[in-house]
Amino acid sequence: MRAVYRHVAVTLLSLVCSGCLVVPFIQAFRETGATPADRRALLEPETKKFSDALMLGKRMKALSVVVPESREEIGSQIKELGEAERVVEAKIDDIQWDDDARKATVYMKIRYYKVPYYIVETRMDEQHWEFSMGEGWKLRDMSVVEGQG
Numbered sequence: 001m002r003a004v005y006r007h008v009a010v011t012l013l014s015l016v017c018s019g020c021l022v023v024p025f026i027q028a029f030r031e032t033g034a035t036p037a038d039r040r041a042l043l044e045p046e047t048k049k050f051s052d053a054l055m056l057g058k059r060m061k062a063l064s065v066v067v068p069e070s071r072e073e074i075g076s077q078i079k080e081l082g083e084a085e086r087v088v089e090a091k092i093d094d095i096q097w098d099d100d101a102r103k104a105t106v107y108m109k110i111r112y113y114k115v116p117y118y119i120v121e122t123r124m125d126e127q128h129w130e131f132s133m134g135e136g137w138k139l140r141d142m143s144v145v146e147g148q149g
Contacts, residue, residue, distance in 0.1 A: 046137040047127070084114060086115060108124070109124055
């Protein structure tokens, strides 16, 4: 009987020490953005969600990653651009972080064509993102910095 308890104890100890039980907790902690490195890792998926929504013409989905006080302004920018052009590719060109990685300026290279001309052009958009523990990364504002024809 004592051997059975010892075997169970050794098995449980090996499972706990292997880390397999701890991994979900570590991942959940990283997803809160508690450290600057975690916040940096969480930004790219949010910028991709925004860009993908623009490419698919899903304005409301794009606005889901925008801070509430900027939704009206950015929504009208998206509407104007959506009627005049189609985005075919969007990728991050550069990111400038503040000291604690709670704010970031993202330079997004946008390839698009104006309707109905179908000639693909490139421009650079500047996006200002902010991080909060409750909401994660949210877009504050955006503007075209070069290449808008």
